[in-house]
Amino acid sequence: MTERAAPDQPATDTQQLLEKEACLRRALAGFGSVIIAFSGGTDSAYLAWVATDVLSDKAQCITADSPSYPSRHRELARRLARDFSLHHEFIVTREMERPEYRANEPDRCFYCKQELFTTLRALARERGFAVVADGANADDRGDYRPGRAAARELGVRSPLDDAGLNKAEIRELSRRAGLPTWDEPASACLSSRIPYHSSVTPEKLAMIERAEDVLVGLGFRVCRVRHHDDVARVELGPDELPRALDPAVREAIVRQLKAIGYRYVTLDLQGYRMGSLNEGVRLQPI
Numbered sequence: 001m002t003e004r005a006a007p008d009q010p011a012t013d014t015q016q017l018l019e020k021e022a023c024l025r026r027a028l029a030g031f032g033s034v035i036i037a038f039s040g041g042t043d044s045a046y047l048a049w050v051a052t053d054v055l056s057d058k059a060q061c062i063t064a065d066s067p068s069y070p071s072r073h074r075e076l077a078r079r080l081a082r083d084f085s086l087h088h089e090f091i092v093t094r095e096m097e098r099p100e101y102r103a104n105e106p107d108r109c110f111y112c113k114q115e116l117f118t119t120l121r122a123l124a125r126e127r128g129f130a131v132v133a134d135g136a137n138a139d140d141r142g143d144y145r146p147g148r149a150a151a152r153e154l155g156v157r158s159p160l161d162d163a164g165l166n167k168a169e170i171r172e173l174s175r176r177a178g179l180p181t182w183d184e185p186a187s188a189c190l191s192s193r194i195p196y197h198s199s200v201t202p203e204k205l206a207m208i209e210r211a212e213d214v215l216v217g218l219g220f221r222v223c224r225v226r227h228h229d230d231v232a233r234v235e236l237g238p239d240e241l242p243r244a245l246d247p248a249v250r251e252a253i254v255r256q257l258k259a260i261g262y263r264y265v266t267l268d269l270q271g272y273r274m275g276s277l278n279e280g281v282r283l284q285p286i
Contacts, residue, residue: 024160029054031157064091098111104195104199106196109147110146114154117134207227230262
């Protein structure tokens with residue numbers, strides 16, 4: 001996923017919200033059966049929950065497992081599937097075997113999603129599912145998201161977007177449904193931490209994951225480690241920046257990230273923002 005999006009828009013009033021959810025439910029019922037690309041994030045979790053409520057075992061949730069998918073997200077997806085009785089399985093995707101993906105040009109996400117959706121379409125044909133769907137929402141329109149081009153190319157549906165649901169509305173409906181993902185921080189694949197034109201490798205992804213696990217273990221909720229070769233550029237939620245400057249916390253971050261293999265550890269004073277690696281790159285909406 002290319003990490004760039006506008007801030008959540010305010011949720012609409014209750015009547016409009018319920019009308020949109022009813023529209024979503026009608027669309028899912030009309031599918032008859034669906035395979036959902038399920039990352040375990042806020043959007044796909046809500047879509048999976050609604051689809052399962054509407055279609056029961058005719059809704060199959062599939063999580064793609066690869067080096068770019070963090071282990072903590074894998075556990076979140078597994079836990080959600082267990083706690084909400086989702087029909088769920090993991091599959092292995094092989095985007096890392098594609099030179100276009102490893103080259104990490106600005107359209108990297110296209111090749112990742114092309115790999116995923118091609119695999120899911122083949123699975124749908126094999127098992128007799130009518131539709132493959134993803135968790136794209138209305139806020140994703142007009143943003144630079146090469147993965148959406150792959151979805152359109154392969155006929156993948158985006159029922160949340162079709163229903164006009166934006167991120168804030170999905171969070172509110174998720175909260176009402178009792179989904180723990182209602183306030184889950186935005187997430188993206190680990191490859192999104194590597195600057196464009198710098199190759200994606202399993203070794204870099206492993207370093208990034210270990211570094212972000214350090215930050216999560218220290219209690220930071222919104223965090224990214226941007227990988228600039230031997231430099232770790234740490235982005236934290238603006239409200240969490242002061243704690244990172246506490247001498248004991250700062251020392252722990254530096255010591256543990258250097259132990260992972262980074263030579264320098266820097267704190268980005270702008271704080272976390274989606275798509276910071278897109279800054280300075282001319283991108284057009286897709």
